[in-house]
Amino acid sequence: MCNWHKPMRLLPRFFLRVIISLAFFATTVWSSQVQSTLQMPPEWNKALDSLADKIGTTAKPAKTFSLDVRNISSLNADDVSSLRRTLVENLTGLGLTLTQRMPADAQLQLTLSESAEDYVWVTEIRRGGAREVVMVSAAREIVKNPSSAGPSVTLQRKSIWEQAGKILDFGLVSDAVAAGSSILVILEPDKLSFYEYRSGEWQLTRAVAVARVRPVQRDVRGRIDLPAGKAELADAECSGNFQRPETVTCSSVAAGYDAAFVTKPIFMQGRTVDSYVTLAPACGIGPLTLVTGPGDWTEPDFIQAFGLKNQAGAVSEKILVPGPILALWASEDGNSARVVSRNLQTGAYEASIVSVSCGD
C-alpha cells in the first residue's frame, strides 16, 4: 500500500482540526464562564462585596494590586475563576487597578478555604513589610459539577435545609401554590414539621407529632407525597392539605413491612444498585436514571446520571456528597430528585434537590 501522499492531504485537515478545537475550546471556556457568573449565588456576591470592601480599607492608600488565588476548598475550577473575576471587578470599582508589573502597591493572596460550616475566603494583604489578613464566610449553597465535553447532562445539587435530627424526606410547596410564602415540609421519625419562608429565612410554623404504640424502628423510612397530601412511614401516616399545615394530622397505623420505601435493585455498571430514581426524559437522551454510589452509610457518596435505555455510559459527571445518601426520591414533575444525606464532617442531616440541565 502506497500512502506517500497522506501527509500532504493531512496538512489542511490538521489545521482544520486545530481551528475547530480552538473554536470549541473558546466556546466552552466562554460558555462555562458565563454559566458560572450567572449561577453564582447572590450570597457569594454579597460576601465578595464585603471582602473587597475590607481589602480596599486595609490596603489604603494602595493604587495597584496583584492577585494570587489558591483554592484549598471543595470549590471547582469554574467557581474559582468566577470568584476571582468578580473580586477583581469589585476591587476595580473601588479604584484599585490590577497590575502584572511587580511590585504592586498591595500584593493580595486570596485563599479559598472552608470550615466545618461554610466557605471561608481569606485574603492576605502584603504592603511593604506589613501583612494583614481579612476574610469573609460564604454559604456552601451550591455544589456544581465541572463542565466537560463528554457528558451532555449537568447535575446541580442545591441544599435546602440541614438539621441535627434525622430527616426521612422533605417537600417544598412553592409560594405560587401556597398562595403566600413557600412552605418546607420536613418528615422526621417522630414528627412532621412545617416551615414558612418569611423575612429571608425558614420559620417553624407547625410541628405535628407522630404518635406511636411502639417505639420507632431505628432504620425507619418515610416518604412525603405532596400532591396526595400524605406523609407515610411504616407504622404511621400523616394526611391533610400540605398547603394549609393546620389541616394536617398524623396517626399510627398497623406496622407493616416497609416495602413501599425500598426500590427493586437493578444491575448496572457491574454492580447491584439499590438506591436510584428514574427521571423524566431530558436533553434528548430519554428518561434518566440517577444512581448513588456503592458505599455504605459510613462513606461519602455521589449521584450520577445514566440514560435509562443505555446504561453503559454515564451521561453526567458525578456530584459528590459529603456523606451517605439516605433517601432519594423523584420529584412530582419527574424533573428533579429529592436527596436526604448525612454530612459525615458535621453529622448534620441535609435535604437537597438535584436538578438536571442540558448542555456542556
Place this chain on the structure above:
Amino acid sequence: MKLRLFLFLAAISVVLAVVAAPLRPARRPRYGGTLRVEIGTIVRSLDPSVAANPEEADAKDELDALLYDRRSEDGTFVGAAGSGVFRLSAWEAEKSAVFAANEDYRAGRPFVDSIEVQMGRSTHERLLDLELNKADFAQIPAELARQAADHGVRVSASQPDELLALVFLKGRTATENARVREAIARCIDRAAIVNFILQKEGEPAGGLLPQWSSGTAFLFPTETDARSAKEIWTQISPSPKLVLGYDSVDTLEQSVAERIVVNAKEAGISLVSRAIPNPGTASAHAGSEALRGDTIHVDARLIRLRMPSPMPRVALAAFIDVLGPLGGIEAGPLPENASPEDIYNSERSIISGGRVAPLVWMPQVYGLSARVRDWKQPVAGESWPLADVWLDSTTDAR
C-alpha cells in the same frame, strides 16, 4: 483466535461480576448479634454521680451514653439509667459489662441485641484480639494505626480532632520571659513528630483549631526554625534550665517530649523531660486542676485537648477554658454569632501570646472486625454510635 480469547475472557468477567454482586455489602441493616468491645481503661462505676478519675472519664462517658437517654447542654446525662438505647444486664466493676438492647427506646431499638465490654485491655491485647477476630470494636492509639492496618486490622480514623500542645505553666519564673517561650516554640520539628512518632497519622498544628473545622489553620505556620531559635536563645542571659513534663502513663507524650528535648538541644536550649505521675489525660471538658502536675516541678507540660464539637467557636471556647487557668491565658468570650474572622483573631491572639505552642493534630482511630457494618466515625463531641452499627451475619465471628 485473539477475538475468541477476548470474548471468552469478557464472558468470564461478566459471570464473575454477576456472581460477586450479591456478595457486596447490603445497605439494609440487620438486627441481632452481640458486639464485642474492648477498652483500655478500667471503669469503677457507671453512676454519673460518682466522680471518675481523669483516666477513666472518657470511657465512662462512652458507656454512660449507651445507658442514658440524652445529654443536657452542659454535658450531663438526662433520664434514668436504662432510659437510653441500651440497658445494663451484667456488671463486674473494673472488669466487664454487658448491655442489652432497649426494645422500647424512643428512637428505635439498636440493631445489635447486646454489647459485651471488656475493660482494662492493654493496647497490645486489643490489637491482637482485633487481629484474631476476638473483638469487634476497640480504640487504637493514633500512632499504632498504620501498624494495625499492616496486620490486617480494619482501621477507621476520624478527622484530626485531638490537639497535642505544649503549655507553659502559669507562675513559672523561667518561662515568664516571652523570648524563652518563643525560642522553644520555634525549635520544635512538628513534621518529624507527625512522620516518625505518629507514623503520619496526624498533621502538624500551628493554630488551636484544625483546618477542616476553622478553615484558617493554614494561616498559622508550622515550620521549624531552629536557626532563629538559636539566635533568640543566645540573647537570653542568664539562660534558664527548663523542665518539660509529660503524663507518666502516656507513651505518646513521652516520645514527643523526648523529641522536643532533642530539638531544643540542637538549638542550644537547656531542656529536660520529666514524667508527671497521675495527672491523667485531659479532655477539653475535663477540669483543669488535674492537669497541673504540681507534685513535680515542671515549667511546661504536654497536654491533649479533644474537640467537644466540630464547630470552631465551641471548640475554641472549650480549649480556652482548659488553657486559661493552666497557662494564664486570658481571652475574651466569643459571641454566639462569632464570624470566622472573630475566631481567627481570638486564636491568633492566644498563639501570639506564646503561652501555648500547638504541636500536632491527631485523629481518633478505631479497629473494627469485618462483620461490623455501618460504623460511622463520630464527629468531634459525639459518642460512639454503637446503636447504629449492625453485624453482618455472612461474616461470622470466630
